[in-house]
Amino acid sequence: MQAVKYHGPGNVELVEIPIPAVGPGQVLVEVKYCGICGTDVHAYAMSGIFDWELVPGHEAVGYVREIGENVEGFTVGERVAIGPPGDCGACYACNTGNPNTCPHAFPNTLGIGPDTQGGYAQYVLSRFPQNELFKIPKGVELEQAVLFDVLGVGFHAVRRSEMKVGDDIVVSGCGSIGLSVIQTARLAGACRLIAFDPSPERRKLALLAGADYAWDPSDEAQIAQAKELLAHTGGAHVCFEAAGHPTSTQNCTDLCMANGQVMIIGSDNRPFSLISAALGPKQLDFKLTFTYTREEIHTLFELIKLGKIDTSVYTTQTAPLAQVKEMLEALASGKLNVARVLLTPNDN
Ligand SMILES: [Zn+2]
């Protein structure tokens, strides 16, 4: 079968490898779509993300093609999503309701862990089908289900926040994660939902996703307008940082009310000083959030099925495996501006 091997930054190769043999307890899945995640793009652009060889791809959907002995609950031909979290199910985090923080999850996740074989391939072998495969319910298209990673991060962030119905919300950064925060916050009963992004295209999508206002964070007049809207409480109840940039974090702390909450979703290596004379008196609550849980994927699929999450705000483009390098280059350089490129390993 065809697969894409990652050897290091800037170095991916289309290779021919055997279709994995299915052992007891395992399931083979034919990949229909695999999303190119921002993590994959970062790993292509710089070292320090994947410092090992692997076949990437942790956001795939497809069809169950072969089922090993002693596997229950799956049927050949059924549609499944394959991906994170690769939690172990046995550690303290897993047993206390926080499987997304399982310390074993990263190395176990197909398409992320060292030497794993993810969805940049025609077939994926799941060794832990009960953990790694999610059934896709009727009424949810594969093109929608493949967005589970994009949707899950924002969904988990809102659920993990202190947001309550009627709260004013700021979302800083309207990439695909920001858009899922906007949709979830709208569902959760936001009062005013104010989004910020420097890109006019992204601001348009933010409005489609349910934001009441979508403004440019570099435009002081628009920041002043947001402050005026939030003047009745002195700021937003919860600000979601979804850009992964110090300026965006600053924007969130500025627009947050005293005793409000700043949820940090974007990851960034640049330092940001929390302790400043201006910030202390607001007694802000900072909280971090990471990925999502299996249960949340299940809920998201139900919300998509009912039309309560709109997947049409995520622009996608398909590409065969042979174009993976081109796509990674275009995404890394910012030339291609889509929420997800979906690789189609079994289409030529
Ligand atoms: Zn991802």
Ligand SMILES: [Zn+2]
């Ligand atoms: Zn665990």
